[in-house]
Amino acid sequence: MEFIQHHNDLVGSYSAIVTLSGDGLLFDVINGFVYSLEQSTIIPKKIPVPISIIPGGSGNGLACSLNSIFSDDGQTMFNKLIESTLHTIKGQPTPMDLVRITTTTNQIYYSFLSFGWGLMADIDIESERLRFLGEPRFTIWSLYRSFALKRYRGRLSYLHKDSVCQDIQSINEPVSNEWTTINDEFILVYGAYQKYLSSVVKFAPDSQLDDETIYLLYIFGTVSSCQVIEFLLALEDGTHTKLPFVHFIPCKAFRLTPESNDDIMTIDGEQIPCSTIQAEIMPKAASILFRK
Known part of the structure; x- marks a missing residue:
């Protein structure tokens, strides 16, 4: 850097x-x-x-x-x-x-892959102790965390991709009425902008490199451990988006305010300090070498 x-x-x-x-x-x-x-x-x-x-x-x-x-x-x-x-x-x-992520601590990040809070972010960071195993570390820790479920309270707002609203307020301003806002308890909130998060996690099956879309997923805290395991298994082929307890929203931007500042947050798999964050698309902000 x-x-x-x-x-x-x-x-x-x-x-x-x-x-x-x-x-x-x-x-x-x-x-x-x-x-x-x-x-x-x-x-x-x-x-x-x-x-x-x-x-x-x-x-x-x-x-x-x-x-x-x-x-x-x-x-x-x-x-x-x-x-x-x-x-x-x-x-x-x-x-x-790319996605531009700002925080209330005046930090700015550029992201090319994902943002996470809750279960999947915990798995990503807590499984570091098993890094010597390579990719299987995620599977092992996923099983553990499915039974040792944590729930996270926060406020999530998002601007749907199909919204006619083009204005995205700064993180220090209230969101407009065009945004959907949810105050609740969650198992996870995760936003991604690539098709895969790993070779065994097909998170956003319809994602394209420059489709100007954040694929936002959230699960409420009312689900059981069995449902969480069902969700994690379905990630392998992308069928998790069809599960009735999974909310999967294509959006232009989202804002998340966690109730606790001790939760784990990640950007592209890297941990950041937990605070209110806002994410918005930066269309075609990078170019990557790719043969078609």
Whole structure:
């Protein structure tokens, strides 16, 4: 992140920025551009250098989303690495949306994958102690947390994608009547903008790189452990969106105010301080190397 922030001529020095990593290192790369883009007067704001990723982490959500090889075709990790490397070598810069997330602590993040609060964020961060297992760490911790259920109280507001309202208020202003607001107890609130969160989590089946949509999912705190397990199993093929207790909303923006500041919040799998957050789409704010 510091390298990106302080480099004087990235555009003149590099034709692309490639990470061999999980999603976390790419999060650092993208957020290295926050200050320069926030100060930029050019509209629309856009990261000036194409990016690419070759999967080397536990989840690899963006790489999974880019590659159809992460479907049920039995291909090995070797094939996945080759496919992603070919995207980097032979791909062309392809527009990709980012999401701008602001907090009441005056922090700004750029996100390319997801925001989480509640069950799935807890699984992501708490399973770090099992990182040596690789991706299976998520499955093991999911089972544990399904039976040791926690509930989270907060206020969730969102602006549906089909709303005619174009105005998105700043985080310090009340949302307009066009927004839907819910005060309740939740098991989780999760927003994603890529198809996959990992090779076994098909979160937003209809997501495209530049469809200008946040796919917001929330589950109320009235569900049972069995229903939570049903939801987690359904994530593998994307059928969770059809479960009657799952609320899955395409939206332009959302705002979340947790009742407790001790909850876990994540952006692209990285933990951030818990506070009120607001997320909104930045259309085509990045370009990623991709061969069609």
